[in-house]
Amino acid sequence: MTEVIFKPGRQDIIVRREFDAPPGVVFQAFTDPGLIPKWWGSRRFATTVDTMDVRRGGEWRFVARNNEDGTEYGFRGVYHDVNPGQSMVSTFEFEHGGPGYLQLVTETFEESDGRTVYTQAGLFQSIEDRDGWIPTDMAKGIRESMGMLAGRISGGAR
Amino acid sequence: MTEVIFKPGRQDIIVRREFDAPPGVVFQAFTDPGLIPKWWGSRRFATTVDTMDVRRGGEWRFVARNNEDGTEYGFRGVYHDVNPGQSMVSTFEFEHGGPGYLQLVTETFEESDGRTVYTQAGLFQSIEDRDGWIPTDMAKGIRESMGMLAGRISGGAR
Numbered sequence: 001m002t003e004v005i006f007k008p009g010r011q012d013i014i015v016r017r018e019f020d021a022p023p024g025v026v027f028q029a030f031t032d033p034g035l036i037p038k039w040w041g042s043r044r045f046a047t048t049v050d051t052m053d054v055r056r057g058g059e060w061r062f063v064a065r066n067n068e069d070g071t072e073y074g075f076r077g078v079y080h081d082v083n084p085g086q087s088m089v090s091t092f093e094f095e096h097g098g099p100g101y102l103q104l105v106t107e108t109f110e111e112s113d114g115r116t117v118y119t120q121a122g123l124f125q126s127i128e129d130r131d132g133w134i135p136t137d138m139a140k141g142i143r144e145s146m147g148m149l150a151g152r153i154s155g156g157a158r
Numbered sequence: 159m160t161e162v163i164f165k166p167g168r169q170d171i172i173v174r175r176e177f178d179a180p181p182g183v184v185f186q187a188f189t190d191p192g193l194i195p196k197w198w199g200s201r202r203f204a205t206t207v208d209t210m211d212v213r214r215g216g217e218w219r220f221v222a223r224n225n226e227d228g229t230e231y232g233f234r235g236v237y238h239d240v241n242p243g244q245s246m247v248s249t250f251e252f253e254h255g256g257p258g259y260l261q262l263v264t265e266t267f268e269e270s271d272g273r274t275v276y277t278q279a280g281l282f283q284s285i286e287d288r289d290g291w292i293p294t295d296m297a298k299g300i301r302e303s304m305g306m307l308a309g310r311i312s313g314g315a316r
Contacts, residue, residue: 080249121283123281
């Protein structure tokens, strides 16, 4: 299942999950704008893709709408590097500011016996920023989102 | 003069310097491709601008040539955000890899009595990456570069 790791004394959150499909397929699923509304932001939010231009220098912007009260939250960033089937580096900004509003995100897709080990490192500007970004249900939301995406990938996930 | 700060237990290097010109002028100087060869990379390197498209999603790439042995080093990144006269967020990659090859850079230009307090925070993926990036003359090189830029800004610097 999905590991969510935040070690003491570090400024990042690591998310790791194995998918039962090869890296090319998993990468394709992660970068498919049509799939984003099906998994991004967990079940609490309805996410729409405003922009998603997956290439070096391309921009992305998603809007997540809280299903309970209708409040909308914008997220955006740019792609620093895109290596299809292998890795991506991008920026992540929560448009409403606050501690932890800005992250540098590194994602890798590693092949292991025909499956994929996906690792995402979200780097914050300080330990306090990282810790301020962690509401009590953060890990739960990430696990839920990863599970929703896994359900969309042929072969499922373990 | 230029402060270069790397605190224990943090993953960043902070550079701070005051320039004797308003933020609009200092920002303009920092983002002028024609000026980059005059200051970027200290006196040890001759820097050329391959790309410098200062806008959200724009790319930058510089090549620094060691004056002693002619070895060339490439650096590149993308602009996450550009607020003229105020701030910039960008990525920074040393193309030859190694620890600390990737940074998220946040720059602010703050007005103070008609002068500008420039602050640059370079964020690394780990404390080890940051420390591995610091050769003994790193701070010296940064101070030299900042001084070279200050000499190009009308009004000079203190």
